[in-house]
Amino acid sequence: MSSTLSIIGTPIGNLEDITLRALKVLASSDLVLCEDTRMTKRLFDRHNIKVPTKSYHMHSKISRVDEIITLLKEGKHISLVSDAGTPGISDPGAELVSRIRKECAQEIMSGKLKIEAIPGPSALTSALSIAGVQCADFTFLGFLPHKKGRETLFKEITDSERTMVFYESPHRIMKTLDSLVEHFNSPKEFVARKVTICRELTKIFEEVVAGTAVEVKKYFEEHSDKVKGEFVVIVCRE
Ligand code: SAM
Numbered sequence: 001m002s003s004t005l006s007i008i009g010t011p012i013g014n015l016e017d018i019t020l021r022a023l024k025v026l027a028s029s030d031l032v033l034c035e036d037t038r039m040t041k042r043l044f045d046r047h048n049i050k051v052p053t054k055s056y057h058m059h060s061k062i063s064r065v066d067e068i069i070t071l072l073k074e075g076k077h078i079s080l081v082s083d084a085g086t087p088g089i090s091d092p093g094a095e096l097v098s099r100i101r102k103e104c105a106q107e108i109m110s111g112k113l114k115i116e117a118i119p120g121p122s123a124l125t126s127a128l129s130i131a132g133v134q135c136a137d138f139t140f141l142g143f144l145p146h147k148k149g150r151e152t153l154f155k156e157i158t159d160s161e162r163t164m165v166f167y168e169s170p171h172r173i174m175k176t177l178d179s180l181v182e183h184f185n186s187p188k189e190f191v192a193r194k195v196t197i198c199r200e201l202t203k204i205f206e207e208v209v210a211g212t213a214v215e216v217k218k219y220f221e222e223h224s225d226k227v228k229g230e231f232v233v234i235v236c237r238e
Contacts, residue, residue: 001107002111002112003072003075003077003078003113003114004077004078004115005078005079005114005116005208006118007087007093007099007116007117007168008025008118009086009087009120010040010081010084011085012085012126012202012230013084013203013230015109016046017043017202019118019120020041022120023049024052026047026049027049029078030071031052031053031071031076031077031079032051032052032054032078033054033055033068033076033080033081034053034054034056034081035081035083036057041053050058053231056068066214068096069100070081072100072104073104079080080093080097084123085120085122086119086120094181100115101115103202117221123201124165125232126202127165127201127232128165128192128234130201131234133194133234133236134163137163138164139160139162139163140165141153141165143168148232155183157183157235158184158193160235161237163235164235165232165233165234166167166233166234167232167233168233169231174217174220176229177213177217180193180217180235181213181217185213187216192238193210193212193235194210194212194235194236195210195216195235196208196209196210196233196234196235197209197210197216197231197232198225198234200230201230201232205226
């Protein structure tokens with residue numbers, strides 16, 4: 001008996017940003033694993049998809065993974081989506097896929113279980129595609145740590161020759177801009193870096209703000225109503 005686990009990219013805001021293949025695969029799945037079933041329901045309602053869903057998140061117990069593996073071994077077609085974008089990119093999807101790859105290594109090797117990618121949007125690639133920065137190569141940092149290792153990362157961002165990209169929340173964006181200003185404008189030297197903030201991609205209030213760290217910080221200080229939503233931060237050489 002063969003089975004498939006489909007890892008499906010879903011919209012990062014605009015519910016129409018989903019591929020025909022993703023819609024087809026979702027509609028034919030026996031079960032769709034979601035980060036938050038309420039978020040996925042909005043997508044399903046928009047596209048009239050009616051298949052059973054179950055939540056899967058960072059704190060899912062081993063028993064939930066065992067349950068998923070049992071279903072796969074029974075030949076069920078399971079799909080995995082996250083709240084937004086590509087599962088596994090800074091969300092709990094990676095952990096599930098890693099555990100299934102480990103625990104079903106034999107089935108995968110023998111071709112009984114296929115883990116397939118149904119590609120779609122990601123905030124990371126969407127931001128890079130419109131920022132107009134060098135991105136032949138870049139470093140993606142995911143979410144910056146809140147405490148331990150945070151200073152080290154800012155040092156790495158400051159010293160890097162490469163374009164650096166990370167995700168940020170509205171609660172921390174001003175703090176992060178403060179740190180960028182501090183690191184790029186130390187009393188000893190000025191580090192020439194361009195900061196690009198891509199906010200609310202694919203949504204009504206989508207915007208890109210670019211400039212020096214000081215300029216970008218000033219912009220958000222003057223437009224405090226825009227310190228909300230979802231952010232991708234890109235730092236590159238000017
Ligand atoms: N898996 C997702 C992806 O492929 O982009 C990322 C999930 S991560 C938990 C969520 C973060 O992605 C947000 O905090 C924000 O930094 C970024 N993000 C997601 N949607 C976004 C959007 N529409 N505009 C800007 N950033 C977004």
